[in-house]
Amino acid sequence: MTTPFPFTAVVGQDDLRLALLLNAVSPAVGGVLVRGEKGTAKSTAVRALSALLPEVAVVSGCRFSCDPSAPDPGCPDGPHESGGGTARPARMVELPVGASEDRLVGALDIERALSEGVKAFEPGLLADAHRGILYVDEVNLLHDHLVDLLLDAAAMGASYVEREGVSVRHAARFLLVGTMNPEEGELRPQLLDRFGLTVEVAASREPDLRVEVVRRRLAYDDDPAGFAARWAEEEAAVRARIVAARQLLPQVRLGDGALRQIAATCAAFEVDGMRADIVMARTATALAAWAGRTDVLAEDVRQAALLALPHRRRRNPFDAPGLDEDKLDETLEQFGDDDGPDTDPDGPDGPDGPDGPDGGGGQPSADGPDSGGDASTPAEAGEGGEAGQPAGAGSGERSPVGSAEPFRTKVLSVPGIGEGAAGRRSRARTEHGRTTGARRPRGALTKLHLAATVQAAAPHQRARGRRGPGLVVRRDDLRQASREGRESNLVLFVVDASGSMAARQRMGAVKGAVLSLLLDAYQRRDKVGLVTFRGSAADVALPPTSSVDAAAARLESLPTGGRTPLAAGLLKAHDVLRVERLRDPARRPLVVVVTDGRATGGPEPLLLASRAAGLFAADGVASVVVDCESGPVRLGLAGKLAGELGGTAVTLDELRADSIAGLVKDVQRRAA
Structure with a gap:
């Protein structure tokens, strides 16, 4: 297995590292969406995070990573007895953009289900990611039907697999991390809102920082194990800090003053629904725990707003994400509370707040290289x-x-019926949509047409020596449902x-x-x-x-x-x-x-x-x-x-x- 690039060796990208660490401290924050140009260490930082997460206790032999202290009563591998279990590293599961539905949610052996009446279920990526990280690179290119499945699992904390009357349910609670290049298209608003935090990343324009990025990358490529060993002490320190912050988190006090600031900020920026308020509250609490404090300060609320609101305030697809920081400061000042520690700008740890893992001191500046904006938006x-640009001479x-x-x-x-990528414009033959007929499967069976399968198998039951109520089904009897949907x-x-x-x-x-x-x-x-x-x-x-x-x-x-x-x-x-x-x-x-x-x-x-x-x-x-x-x-x-x-x-x-x-x-x- 390839040694991952150390998280603490990532140069710059303070907002990105902080957002990932806050989710490590409090998975309830809801994940991170990383937006930015290619070649900005987005994937490197996400993959490095998994090595910092504490180990998780799982029931021995359970394919669905049940917690021994509270096993899932509906686990397909259950029932499990409480207690015992083994510890293993937290997983980071990658969802490829071109993955199939069965690869994501798992697959049933339809032939065995019909002939033997057993639920022969092969878990998918959602099961693998339970109690870990589900990472989607280029998440904006993910097919719509996979996005729908992710939304359902993220909302319910469980995955449901339905195949012609046979159903399987298992727990699927995971930290959702996605990366995307906005030049390749935007996300659907429903999925965008499911990410707790978002960060914009861009390559630094400072020559010294760029030199250091190249130097570290070349050193890692030459000797990954040796490079990781040189950063082992810093990695251990951050890992210990995550554990300490997790232990401190239940003791963090979110006072009425901070709650008023959160509610006022969300109202001022006209975000839809209440999810933004909840995410901001959880993020501010995690920021305090990460800084080693038990009180949420105004600076925590401000940083939480910068991470939790930009992707939620888009009013239409052509609005650039971002926050008016002057308006944010004005709102926080207007609804500040001076009767307790919630608004103490220095707090017990001074103004440093949740510093980055490299000891840079202070919260990442909102005016750093990631906030410069894109003049072409x-x-x-x-x-x-x-309007004032000069016209071309002559x-x-x-x-x-x-x-x-x-x-x-x-x-x-x-006009006509196509077979293009899934979308919402023209008629097409797709894997999802209304059933229009049946055919023999080409390759793996994905959508069973039950009536056509039974009809194909019925004439052969006597010749196959059928005894009892079970239907004797062979591979040649299976019929794939032909479906019509919409393409892009x-x-x-x-x-x-x-x-x-x-x-x-x-x-x-x-x-x-x-x-x-x-x-x-x-x-x-x-x-x-x-x-x-x-x-x-x-x-x-x-x-x-x-x-x-x-x-x-x-x-x-x-x-x-x-x-x-x-x-x-x-x-x-x-x-x-x-x-x-x-x-x-x-x-x-x-x-x-x-x-x-x-x-x-x-x-x-x-x-x-x-x-x-x-x-x-x-x-x-x-x-x-x-x-x-x-x-x-x-x-x-x-x-x-x-x-x-x-x-x-x-x-x-x-x-x-x-x-x-x-x-x-x-x-x-x-x-x-």
Whole structure:
């Protein structure tokens, strides 16, 4: 087994280390979501944490890690007698992004269940993670049906496996830790709220710190065991401190003053529900225990808010996470209490509070390298900050225009039935959904069609010498349920940014419409891409990605002006689809062309655009043209383009009206 990188050898990342340690002290805090760019030691720190956790006592031979002092009465390996047991290290179980449902929750031997009536159950990762850590790298890329299972287990502290009337239940209480790169897409709000704390990590821009990171990593790679031995004393000290903090935790007093500050802070930042209040209370208590105190101070409440609230205050998918620290300090001061130790800023340990494991002193600064923000986030790019940018000299380019308010759109879907990644847009054959038929299983059986299986086995019972009530079932009798659900698609936006679209009010409405469609794509778990055309060429403003936030940011900063190379835009989009088809052949595309249909520049621009559109029609690509033409005189060029694409056209007004309900039918009729 490879020696893990020591937790105390991680350079910087104070917020990340503190959040992990607080969960080690009090697992009731609810886990950690680590957001940040690649290569910032996210996974390294999480894997290193497991070596610091105290050992757990388990019932000998129990596959579900029952506690000998209080065994689970419903354990599938039970019943167990109280007392005894053995101690083993706490486990850290990794959930791969591409794991199957059976790998996560466990699997039943359906054939034995039908023929012998026994519950032959093979535990899954949730059972392995009980009383330990469940780690999900790239948690934002996890399939929706696995997310649903995680949510259920996290809420109930148990996992239920149901297979055609046969059910198994076992305890599943674990520390949930996820890491993600926001550029690859955001989490569903339901799962986001399940993480107790969140931290933003980024690589330091200080040369000395970067040098130390490289030095330690090279030393570890050269001799992992020797490097770990050099940090053994620091690791033992942190491990002992975790044990001491756990013992002190029940004695920590959360006074009325601290509770008022917690409630006021959550109300001031308008977080949904009461989970934030509870998580903040538990985090502040753990901070006090980690600092060796029995009273919660105002500084604990402040640090708890910085860790527990940023991911809960997002009002829509394009809002950047974070807290206004001036507002936080104002709220804490307003609701402070000076009649007891709750608000003593220095406390018995002085201002140092819960220092990091490297002895850096003090709580991690909220103004450290992780809090600098990303200047490309939609929240910053969409609030008029770009209006003062100079236009390109001599190019006819105009300053970017902010978008109008987004609105709710009706569903645009791809006709036919696909087999792409799970999502919420178009019809598809999936492992989850309504049952539409039965077939022989290809590979392992995952979803049994009971009636079809019984029907296949029934004619052979006499020949198989059936005696008694049991049904004699063989492998050839098993039938897999065919199911139909929804898939996600690649929604490729092709946006006209030429001079004919550049009127500020008009372009703002266009951006608002595209932003609305992006919001719909976020909710339906689509991949999105953005191609723009203006001047003399087309550009891929955003290659296909799961990060709808990134698409919104590029859209907001999109400049306009120049000629209208419509053919170039269509050809560029066709090339993007060709490359993406090689990377992800099962994902079907939906092309949304946003234009007034005009084409200028070069010889016979409309003819070239028509030929380019014919490529999409020949490939059977589903398409919609959002007609942006305005004014009393309309040429109808966008409608003609839609016909050449084999799609349909809709005006900006129709995009938000009930009349768009007929749009999908038009797409399907033209594709038939």
